[in-house]
Amino acid sequence: MRFLFPIFLAGAAAVLVPIVLHMARRQTRRQVPFSTLMFLESSPPRFERRQRIEHLALLALRCLVFLLLAAAFARPFLAQPVPALAVGVGERLVVLVDTSASMRRGELWAQAQARARARLGRAGSADRVTVVAFDRRPRTVVGFDEWAQQRPDERVAAALQQLAAQPPGWESTDLGRALMTAAEAIVDDEGDSTSAAARVVLVTDLQEGSRLDALGISDWPARIALEIEALEPGGANASLQALPELVGAEPRGLRVRVTTARGAGAQDLSLQVHWADGGAAVPVALPAGQSRVIDVPPRAGDTPGTLVVEGDGVDFDDRLHVAPPMPVHVNILYLGLDQGADAQQPLFYLRRAFPTTRLRAPAITARRPDATDLGEGKAAQLAVVTAPPGAAALAALRAQLLRGRSVLVVMDGVDAAAAVGALTGTRVSAVEASGDALLTEVNLAHPILAPFADPRFGDFTKIRFWKHRRLDEKRLPGARVLARFDDGAPAWLVVPVEKGTLFVMTSGWQPADSQLALSSKFVPLLHGILEASAGLDSGQAQFFVGDPVTLPAGEEGGERRVRRPDGKTVPLAAGTSVFTETELPGLYTFEDAGTTRTFAVNLDPAESATAPMPPESLERLGLGAPIRTAAAPVAQSREVGFYAGLERDQRLWRWLVVAALAVLLGETWLAARASRRTA
């Protein structure tokens, strides 16, 4: 007989209670009425030296109840020898190792490697194993086949060597995507045979800022077990985040949000925020889990710089690189029949959606759609078309798309479909739809609509559309629907054309067509389209690690390059409009013939949310209950698991509880008999 939780046997010490009570038994049954107790004080109990025999029997029964209960709580089982566990026979194992920026903290990476080594060392020779490192994207370090092809005694060392070559970078954590990739890898490797056990071991700091939304989209296969090797970091963390300049407000200096991570180990921090190259420090006292927005003392000349927060124990996210937004001139070409004075027409609202601000001076050039002299002049960052363009205009728009710019076609009637077809090189038609409509299936994951991804801003149901056109989007190659009307017709479409992008709205924003221009969604939507089209030209100068940066289109033949924070220079091929090598945080410089732009790349603020994620969050997303592995020795935990199963099968504790109840019944009967006898 062995016990699963022998600690509960200590409860057997409770037998002392009836023993002491029996010895100190007061004659409580005999009551003596007395006139007054005002002259009396309670006497201490007298300990009886001798007990009568039935009292001994009662005492024995009472003690037995306590002993039985203690034994039941200790969960006894009849031991059997632990079978030689054929662990990992044919098991498929994915070891997911977090290499996001938060893993740069302290000893986390060394811990992660040690855990991975321990876990890989336990894999059997017949197991199929893959090691995947992940941050924002999962990367296979060792594939199933690669593992299988190596000699069993060299596998672990080789895998660890390859893992060590992929230390934590600076990217954020997309845990959901990594888990789904692991599940897919298992499913792909299994092929048709799903009989073998499958397991995903996640080695991570399980920080709160990890993204999990990919788990919400697909179902986690229930047969794949998830085991979390949670690393335990220490130290309080504080981080910085630059806030966008308030549009329309008086010009003011840089505002920065200082955030402290909550969770275990977090404490009140007194922080200092200052520029890396000197200057006065701003003191900030912050309790754990809170944030405060501070004004940063301006730099001389408004030059790019790096802010540093000091006073926390974790330094991977203590630097914020700031490139001041560059005032930019944005050219918008408008092709339409109206002149902008009529509040019933689209141009009236377009002008108001693009006011001139300190950082952005949009110039809207309104032309008739049948204008013929559009080929010359400075290229526009965005062209907006609200009436079917003439042949010359179509050629100009096509050239615009070829240069990598964007064109927004707002269909004012079914005739506009011809222009869409002409720009995309296909033949497409449209019909007028009847009845008013609302937007559904808004694709908030698209960068243009990303500002609405917050549930507070994502309600599109208040915008009503009186008129719209049904466009056959299947005829448009590569078209993505950003939103549909509730009758299923596409409302907003994105069609890549050559290097540029064609946006199509099948309903106008003017009051005759819809309430869009009057809604709060209108201005962010148009600015999103402009920024997607213009990139750096839109004046944006703050990016996150891993973000692609759209670069201004260069003149033909000009030499263009980007200087990275580590001093490397990346030359850009002609025609390249997107720079993707933003894997380091810091200040990047883009050099074109004659012009220089600096942009800052920083850590994703989510990565600074280093508090441990509650374990239920994974469970909520349908992963079942993940097993959290403590740092217990492997063999012991295996033994414990076996014994727990044995105990679960035998369930001896139930019989002990039944026996305790039976003894209690006997005790009641005996006590009643004893009291009748004495009465």
Place this chain on the structure above:
Amino acid sequence: MSSSTSNFPIRGLVDTAALMKIGSLELRAKVVMEGFQRGLHRSPFHGFSVEFSEYRPYVPGDDVRFLDWRLYARSDRDYVKKFEDETNLRCHLVVDQSGSMSYGSLGWRKADYAATLAATLAHFLDAQGDAVGLVTFTDHITEHLPPRHRPGHLRRVLIGLERSSDGPSSELAKPLAEVAGLVSRRGLLVLISDLLAPAGDLERQLGALAASGHELVIFQLLDPAERSFTFEDGAPAVFRDLESGRQLFIDPQAARGGYQRALAAHLEMIAGACRRWGVTHHLFSTDQALDLALLGFLGRRRRGGEGRAA
């Protein structure tokens, strides 16, 4: 402390145990009365209830309603006749019926003894032609019969005494304050109680009653067990307070010394208070012969050492 108190039964003409077995209170009272009347050689009530009138010369300011017009007609003197009706003895028997009075270790309760004592006194006074009233109380006044001397009134007093109402009470001060409010005319107040209540409050109320002009006589009754704190089965037990219901685990052997010291101090405090306020205090043990006890009291009274109304 009165000389009539005793720790052992005095053999009187009436056997207390036999007396207490008599069911009828009226009969009990008669037995006691006859018993000690036989022992009396002369009436102890001489001077006890003598008619008395007070005259004094009229002074301006006196209410002319109280002028004795007959005397004026007779003697041509204007005299004021003062409170002619108060010259009769008005006696209030104030009987404690609180929970502690229902204790008794001898086969009768202190309340039975108190009722017999009160009934005997009522008989006496009634036979003497004095007005007898009755107040019984627990933690408040439960019965009040104003003093009268009328046919049938004695019977009402006896019925009132028989109607026992054990009530919880842990203080005497409140009912005594009510008595003081109820009994406005000066007279004799006979308080029959065990006085097992905080002595401080009691002293204040005794002072108030004495100061309002009443003559106060206290018969304090205690059961022999209450004084000796010995019980048949000397084993420890849970003692239950008859008034508050409070329960205490008590080992009588261990607690006896402390109890007797506390009781003696309490009795001493009461005796001291009575001395200070001129209150006659008699401590009776309920195994004491009633007639002898009364005889002692009346004898002292006859000698006139303590009475004011006499």
